[in-house]
Amino acid sequence: QVTLVESGGGLVQAGGSLRLSCAASGRSDSSYTMGWFRQAPGKEREFVTALSWSGSTFHADSVKGRFTISRDNAKNTVYLQMNSLKPEDTAVYYCAAQFPIWGTVRPTAQAAQVKYWGQGTQVTVSS
Numbered sequence: 001q002v003t004l005v006e007s008g009g010g011l012v013q014a015g016g017s018l019r020l021s022c023a024a025s026g027r028s029d030s031s032y033t034m035g036w037f038r039q040a041p042g043k044e045r046e047f048v049t050a051l052s053w054s055g056s057t058f059h060a061d062s063v064k065g066r067f068t069i070s071r072d073n074a075k076n077t078v079y080l081q082m083n084s085l086k087p088e089d090t091a092v093y094y095c096a097a098q099f100p101i102w103g104t105v106r107p108t109a110q111a112a113q114v115k116y117w118g119q120g121t122q123v124t125v126s127s
Helices: none
Strands: 003-007 010-013 018-025 034-039 046-051 057-059 067-072 077-082 091-097 121-126
Touching: 003 091, 018 034, 018 091, 018 121, 034 067, 034 077, 046 067, 046 077, 057 067
Parallel strands: 010 121
Antiparallel strands: 003 018, 018 077, 034 046, 034 091, 046 057, 067 077, 091 121
16 A cells, blocks of 8 residues: 655746655555646546656656656655646646556556555646
8 A cells, every 4th residue: 555645736827836746655665656647627637747666757748848757765755846837737736656657759647547646736827
């Protein structure tokens, strides 16, 4: 069992930055993929970015070059640095753990295949 706790959401102006954190507990090893999904009002939860246990990173096209995912294994924490934020980035961001990544050129993941979820944190980008 893995418990995920997010922090760091908030309100920011377009062009600004935010950093989200996700602390994982419950397992002593870090040999699983962690990442972030988001869900805007009226839309399905979508893949944003992921970091495999081996250190490979995967990003949705919509956030490439703007969002960076990193992991501190000693703290069992994953971070999402979001730069150059746009109003369309407004959503509830969910930390996720243990799920497969599909594709390499345009990677994606399915919310239905995520084993563990955090509670979500709101990110609002004003124009």
